[in-house]
Amino acid sequence: ELKVEQNPLFLSMQEGKNYTIYCNYSTTSDRLYWYRQDPGKSLESLFVLLSNGAVKQEGRLMASLDTKARLSTLHITAAVHDLSATYFCAVDRGTSGSRLTFGEGTQLTVNP
Amino acid sequence: DAGVIQSPRHEVTEMGQEVTLRCKPISGHNSLFWYRQTMMRGLELLIYFNNNVPIDDSGMPEDRFSAKMPNASFSTLKIQPSEPRDSAVYFCASKRTSGGASGELFFGEGSRLTVL
Numbered sequence: 001e002l003k004v005e006q007n008p009l010f011l012s013m014q015e016g017k018n019y020t021i022y023c024n025y026s027t028t029s030d031r032l033y034w035y036r037q038d039p040g041k042s043l044e045s046l047f048v049l050l051s052n053g054a055v056k057q058e059g060r061l062m063a064s065l066d067t068k069a070r071l072s073t074l075h076i077t078a079a080v081h082d083l084s085a086t087y088f089c090a091v092d093r094g095t096s097g098s099r100l101t102f103g104e105g106t107q108l109t110v111n112p
Numbered sequence: 113d114a115g116v117i118q119s120p121r122h123e124v125t126e127m128g129q130e131v132t133l134r135c136k137p138i139s140g141h142n143s144l145f146w147y148r149q150t151m152m153r154g155l156e157l158l159i160y161f162n163n164n165v166p167i168d169d170s171g172m173p174e175d176r177f178s179a180k181m182p183n184a185s186f187s188t189l190k191i192q193p194s195e196p197r198d199s200a201v202y203f204c205a206s207k208r209t210s211g212g213a214s215g216e217l218f219f220g221e222g223s224r225l226t227v228l
Contacts (some may be wrong), residue, residue: 031215042203043219050214088155092215099145099168100217102155 001088002027004091006103014111021106023072023089029104031092032065033100034086049109079110116220117205124226130192133223136185137206146179146189147203161187194227
C-alpha cells in the first residue's frame, strides 16, 4: 500500500523567512502533485512533477522531485501572509486510471 | 472551460434522511473520484470510477453509502440513512488518464453536509 507522509504537519513562520515542506512516499512513483487549500475552500493544483529531478517554480514556491529518494520538497522563499494555507502532496502510481494518494497536509501560517 | 461542478454546496439534514450529492466532471475527463474531508480524518478517498465503471470502492464507509456514474458527465453519491458522523465536506474530482495526460486531479468546490 502506498503511504505518503508530510513533514511538518504544522508550520508557523514569519514573513520574509524561508522554509521547506517535505513529502516522503513509500513505493515507486514518478508522478507527484502539490495542492493548496484555503480554509473552507477547494483544493487548487499548484505543481505537477512528472519525472526524477523535475523542478517547478511559481512565485515564492518551488517544488522538486527526487524519485530515487522517494522525496519531494516544497520550498517557500521570503514567505508572505498570502501563502497561509494547507498544502498537500499527492502521489500517483502512474498506471492508467490509478488513484492519487494524499499526504496529511501541512498547515502553514505566515505571521506578519 | 467549466470546472468540476458539485451540488448542493451546502446541505443540512436530520439524522435518518436520505442525502444525494451530485457531480459533473470536466468534459473529456474519464476518471471521477469522491473524497470526504473532516478535521479528524483528513482527506479520504471514498470511491473512484474509470470510464464510468467503479474501480475501487474500498473507502466507502458502510452500506449506507452508494455511488453511481450513469454516464460520463454525471455522478451521484448517496447516503441513506444519514447519521451525524457523516457530517463532512464531500469533494468530487476528475482527471483525464488517456492520451499522455499528466494525471492532474481537478476538484470541485465541495458539498458541505451537516447531519443533525
